[in-house]
Amino acid sequence: MSAPEFNAVLIGATSAIATETARAMVAEKPCRLLLIGRDPAKLEAVAQDLRVRGATVEIQSADFLDPATDWKGMLQSFAVGRALDCVLVAHGELSDQSACLTEGQAFARSIAVNFTSAAFIASVAAEILATQGHGTLGVIGSVAGDRGRQSIFLYGSAKAGLDTFLEGLRHFHAGKPGVKIVTIKPGLIDTPMTADVKKGPLCTSAKKAGQLVWQAMHKGKPVAYIPGWWRWILLVIRLVPRAIFYRTRL
Numbered sequence: 001m002s003a004p005e006f007n008a009v010l011i012g013a014t015s016a017i018a019t020e021t022a023r024a025m026v027a028e029k030p031c032r033l034l035l036i037g038r039d040p041a042k043l044e045a046v047a048q049d050l051r052v053r054g055a056t057v058e059i060q061s062a063d064f065l066d067p068a069t070d071w072k073g074m075l076q077s078f079a080v081g082r083a084l085d086c087v088l089v090a091h092g093e094l095s096d097q098s099a100c101l102t103e104g105q106a107f108a109r110s111i112a113v114n115f116t117s118a119a120f121i122a123s124v125a126a127e128i129l130a131t132q133g134h135g136t137l138g139v140i141g142s143v144a145g146d147r148g149r150q151s152i153f154l155y156g157s158a159k160a161g162l163d164t165f166l167e168g169l170r171h172f173h174a175g176k177p178g179v180k181i182v183t184i185k186p187g188l189i190d191t192p193m194t195a196d197v198k199k200g201p202l203c204t205s206a207k208k209a210g211q212l213v214w215q216a217m218h219k220g221k222p223v224a225y226i227p228g229w230w231r232w233i234l235l236v237i238r239l240v241p242r243a244i245f246y247r248t249r250l
Helices: 016-028 040-052 071-078 104-132 153-172 206-219 230-239
Strands: 006-011 031-037 056-061 086-089 135-140 179-186 223-226
Touching: 006 016, 006 071, 016 031, 016 040, 016 206, 031 040, 031 071, 040 056, 071 104, 086 104, 086 206, 104 135, 104 153, 104 179, 135 206, 153 179, 179 206, 206 223, 223 230
Parallel strands: 006 031, 006 086, 031 056, 086 135, 135 179, 179 223
Antiparallel strands: none
């Protein structure tokens, strides 16, 4: 008898990290996947890649900034007759911070993409998992949320808000031990989103990041730094006194 399919939903599925996470899933077990994103053509390209690898894949385009988008309906429709094993919320964007600080619409969009929509989708997904009694929700945050730094504090503030929201969501669902909510905090990852960011020895490939994200969701611990050594780097950064920290150009 063949193993049952692992049912997973990836939201923001065309992001490099989400795509590599899906590949890591498919390499380990039979998977049935729902890929949700904004661009149907890109979604289909990712889906075809995963089908070649042996997965059963459906796609669904969605507007992440439209409050009327029926996230609950999409997830429940996919889960009819079967349970959801995991949901990964992986969308986001690295906006031009200088422009956002003086343009209201750009500022609002950055917060909406990186906090508001991700938090709401996570809330909906967590409720569905809690109703069925088990499952793992992974949400991509960032090490940028651990301390406000002049180079990236707008993006970081949205991710800090998401971090706090997910901690509260874990507390809210603490009475359902079968439900795991994982805050995933990547450091600098080599993806199209960071194409204009200067890379260095701390940069990690998208493939490695995807493998680590999948491992983190499998373990189900509340917070996972990707790679794990970012936890200690950010601990040091958080402990630097303000008088010294404000002299840096981090």
